[in-house]
Structure formats: C-alpha cells, structure tokens
Amino acid sequence: MEIGTTRFGTIQIxxxxxxxxxxxxxxxxxxxxxxxxxxxxxxxVGWLQSADWSEIALPVGSxxxxxxxxxxxxxxxxxxxxxxxxxxxxxxxxxxxxxSGDLTMNLKAPVAINMRRRLGRxxxxxxxxxxxxxxxxxxxxxxxxx
Amino acid sequence: MLVLSRHRDESIIIGDNIVVTxxxxxxxxxxxxxxxxxxxxxxxxxxxxxxKRENQxxxxxxxxxxxxxx
Numbered sequence: 001m002e003i004g005t006t007r008f009g010t011i012q013i014x015x016x017x018x019x020x021x022x023x024x025x026x027x028x029x030x031x032x033x034x035x036x037x038x039x040x041x042x043x044x045v046g047w048l049q050s051a052d053w054s055e056i057a058l059p060v061g062s063x064x065x066x067x068x069x070x071x072x073x074x075x076x077x078x079x080x081x082x083x084x085x086x087x088x089x090x091x092x093x094x095x096x097x098x099x100s101g102d103l104t105m106n107l108k109a110p111v112a113i114n115m116r117r118r119l120g121r122x123x124x125x126x127x128x129x130x131x132x133x134x135x136x137x138x139x140x141x142x143x144x145x146x
Numbered sequence: 147m148l149v150l151s152r153h154r155d156e157s158i159i160i161g162d163n164i165v166v167t168x169x170x171x172x173x174x175x176x177x178x179x180x181x182x183x184x185x186x187x188x189x190x191x192x193x194x195x196x197x198k199r200e201n202q203x204x205x206x207x208x209x210x211x212x213x214x215x216x
Contacts, residue, residue, distance in 0.1 A: 007208060007209055008209075022185055023185065023186075023187050025201055026189075026194055026197040026198040026201055027197070027198035027199070027201040027202045027205075028201060028202075028205070043216060044215050044216055045212045045215050045216055047209075055205075056205055057205065058201065058204045058205055058207075059204065059207055059211070059212045061215065077184070077188075080184045081184040081185055095200070095201065095204050096204060096207065096212055096215075097200055097203055097204045097207070098203070098204075098207060098211060103211070103212065103214075103215060106197070106200050106204075108193070108196075108197070109193075109197045109200075121187075122197065122201075124189065124193060124197075131196055131197070131200050132200070135215070136214060136215060
C-alpha cells in the first residue's frame with residue numbers, strides 16, 4: 001500500500017510494516033495506525049509516521065544510544081495491552097523534541113512496541129526521567145562550525 | 147462536576163467496568179486504586195498533559211531539525 005507523507009513524499013509500505021496504537025498517542029488520540037521509518041538499519045534517528053495523516057510524524061531514537069544508563073522500568077499494567085510473549089519482541093524508542101534550540105528526548109514517556117504483534121503504546125517510566133532530556137546542545141554545535 | 151463522598155476502602159464504579167477505590171487518606175493526599183480494562187489508559191493528569199504538549203511540539207519538527215544527530 002501507499003501512504004502520503006509531508007516529509008518523505010509517497011512511500012510504499014506493506015500491511016506488516018504498520019504498527020497499531022489502539023489508544024493513539026497523547027495529543028494524537030485518533031491516530032491509531034503508524035509506520036516506523038528508518039533510513040538505514042544503523043540510523044540513530046527514525047520517524048514514527050501516521051499512516052492516515054501525512055503531516056503527522058514524530059522523530060524517534062533508541063534512548064540508550066543517547067543516554068547509555070537509561071533503563072526501562074514500566075508498570076506492568078502499562079505494558080499489558082501490548083500482549084508481549086517475550087521481552088525480545090519489545091522495542092523501545094523515545095520521541096525527540098526541541099527546547100530552546102536544544103534537541104531533547106522524552107525519556108519520561110517512551111514508546112513501547114511489540115514488534116511481533118505490531119502493537120504500540122506510549123508508556124510512562126516509573127522513575128523521574130525528564131520529558132526534555134537534552135541530547136544535543138544547539139549553541140555548542142554552532143560555535144564549533146563558526 | 148459530580149461530587150461524591152467516600153470513606154477509605156469504599157469505591158465508585160464508572161460505566162460497568164471502571165472501579166476507583168479510596169485506598170488511603172493522609173492529610174491532603176489520597177491514594178486511589180483504579181481497576182480499568184487494559185485498553186483504557188489511566189494517567190496522572192498533569193503528566194498526561196505534559197506528554198501531550200511534548201508530542202504536539204515534536205510533530206512540528208522537520209528532518210533538518212534532527213539531521214545533526216545522524
């Protein structure tokens with residue numbers, strides 16, 4: 001099937017590429033079908049693209065690639081809807097954001113995906129991780145270039 | 147808003163499948179136990195609102211904004 005996207009043009013996906021978020025995501029409660037787009041297998045950043053709304057896409061990354069001591073601690077009731085049979089099927093990504101020019105990552109509410117059943121859900125970490133963990137400071141980069 | 151008085155260990159039922167129980171009351175803090183079907187997300191409201199705001203801000207980003215992380 002084809003889906004239209006604002007950022008990547010029209011892309012071909014198979015039904016098996018879709019990830020269903022039965023409850024949507026906070027702020028996008030009506031977006032249930034998403035696709036995880038990654039340019040290369042080793043890419044640090046991917047995009048969670050809505051299959052229904054071309055303009056809705058969220059940049060995501062593997063939190064451990066940015067914050068090596070990040071551990072995943074989620075309440076069992078929060079993960080239960082994913083119906084995981086094995087922890088190997090669980091993929092965790094965190095949504096990237098921007099705050100005062102810095103690139104940030106939402107480590108408080110990562111996205112959990114059961115890759116086998118293609119089911120996803122944005123969950124809440126039990127510990128006090130930041131919603132805006134800075135992963136790249138904007139000014140520092142600019143000065144280096146100058 | 148419907149306001150109901152409840153004692154510790156008493157519950158209210160919402161619809162036919164969501165039960166909220168007063169587990170403990172200490173000073174100005176109330177501990178609630180919530181039983182709801184797994185497909186109904188339950189969040190602390192201020193955390194839910196913060197996640198929602200952050201998701202909506204992230205959706206404004208373009209590929210050029212995150213390219214430097216690659």
